[in-house]
Amino acid sequence: MAETGKDLKKTLFTNEKSGEFVRKPSTFRNSVSRSSDTEHPAERNRYHLYVSYACPWAHRTLIYRKLKGLEDVISVDAVGKFSEIGWMFSPDIPGSTPDTVNGKTYMKELYLMADNNYDGRYTVPVLWDKKKKTIVNNESAEIIRMLNTEFNGFSNKPDLDLYPEKLRNEIDGLNEWIYRDINNGVYRSGFATTQEAYDKAVREVFAALDRVEGILSQRRYLTGNTITEADVRLYTTLVRFDLVYVGHFKCNIRRIVDYPNLWGYLRDLYQTPGFGDTTNILHIKNIYQQSQLTINPQGIVAAGPDIDFTSPHGRADKFK
Numbered sequence: 001m002a003e004t005g006k007d008l009k010k011t012l013f014t015n016e017k018s019g020e021f022v023r024k025p026s027t028f029r030n031s032v033s034r035s036s037d038t039e040h041p042a043e044r045n046r047y048h049l050y051v052s053y054a055c056p057w058a059h060r061t062l063i064y065r066k067l068k069g070l071e072d073v074i075s076v077d078a079v080g081k082f083s084e085i086g087w088m089f090s091p092d093i094p095g096s097t098p099d100t101v102n103g104k105t106y107m108k109e110l111y112l113m114a115d116n117n118y119d120g121r122y123t124v125p126v127l128w129d130k131k132k133k134t135i136v137n138n139e140s141a142e143i144i145r146m147l148n149t150e151f152n153g154f155s156n157k158p159d160l161d162l163y164p165e166k167l168r169n170e171i172d173g174l175n176e177w178i179y180r181d182i183n184n185g186v187y188r189s190g191f192a193t194t195q196e197a198y199d200k201a202v203r204e205v206f207a208a209l210d211r212v213e214g215i216l217s218q219r220r221y222l223t224g225n226t227i228t229e230a231d232v233r234l235y236t237t238l239v240r241f242d243l244v245y246v247g248h249f250k251c252n253i254r255r256i257v258d259y260p261n262l263w264g265y266l267r268d269l270y271q272t273p274g275f276g277d278t279t280n281i282l283h284i285k286n287i288y289q290q291s292q293l294t295i296n297p298q299g300i301v302a303a304g305p306d307i308d309f310t311s312p313h314g315r316a317d318k319f320k
């Protein structure tokens with residue numbers, strides 16, 4: 001049954017009186033575990049990721065799947081557009097796939113397969129258990145922690161630890177304000193429905209970017225000389241920033257290309273296997289601008305900007 005535009009708006013936003021965008025918590029919170037006597041034990045070919053290449057949260061899981069060498073272990077399908085009924089498989093759109101596991105058309109159908117009383121948002125990413133035919137988890141922050149450790153028996157990179165014990169406090173600290181002010185901050189700016197809510201959100205976005213610029217003038221990555229979870233989480237917002245957040249979400253005080261260190265860091269990551277090769281610029285530009293019609297009612301996709309993520313950045317030499 002098709003939802004009306006009004007219902008859809010309700011599922012997308014929770015706007016309080018203030019006009020502030022408030023994200024709803026994810027609902028499926030189970031875990032894949034490396035131990036065999038659990039509900040969802042790690043196995044080769046048992047789990048599947050449903051993603052959108054436009055979505056920064058889903059993008060985290062795609063990067064982890066590559067970095068951890070799990071491409072032959074966990075399969076992926078990508079929705080192609082956001083319809084009246086939410087995310088839709090549209091294999092005619094280049095870079096998208098059909099639902100190769102369950103043959104469905106909408107993400108909604110998969111959520112209802114997992115729980116026929118479900119009445120929340122039909123979000124990506126989803127980690128799906130093909131054996132139990134259900135959703136394990138739909139919270140990217142938790143899915144990436146599972147990919148980091150629980151599939152190590154099948155991973156090509158079992159020794160790569162993106163959340164190492166000795167850096168956990170530092171990573172947790174970075175995640176907290178980077179999530180609030182940057183990852184979710186751009187959404188708070190773009191989806192604000194009052195001038196005050198927008199003014200506050202956009203200022204917080206740029207104060208946090210300025211703070212990251214300072215950190216990245218001292219170190220190659222957020223915690224030093226190695227990539228961690230904090231970098232993956234920051235990257236998926238940064239790579240979308242000039243492409244869509246500057247215009248579509250009105251985060252236009254500065255661009256990433258105006259920050260020497262952030263811009264070099266973004267290219268550094270883009271050029272690292274797992275990052276640029278999971279970034280689909282067309283899906284990012286088209287899906288945001290064609291589907292979020294409350295903020296871009298005509299659905300017209302802007303022509304630019306023309307950005308070269310592949311130009312040299314010099315950060316390896318600078319931080320030897």
Ligand SMILES: N[C@@H](CCC(=O)N[C@@H](CS)C(=O)NCC(=O)O)C(=O)O
Nearest residue numbers: 012055057121122123124138139140
């Ligand atoms: N907390 C979730 C958020 C996921 C999320 O909001 N995904 C968006 C796409 S970027 C979505 O699927 N939205 C569809 C909707 O809200 O109806 C996570 O990080 O996994």
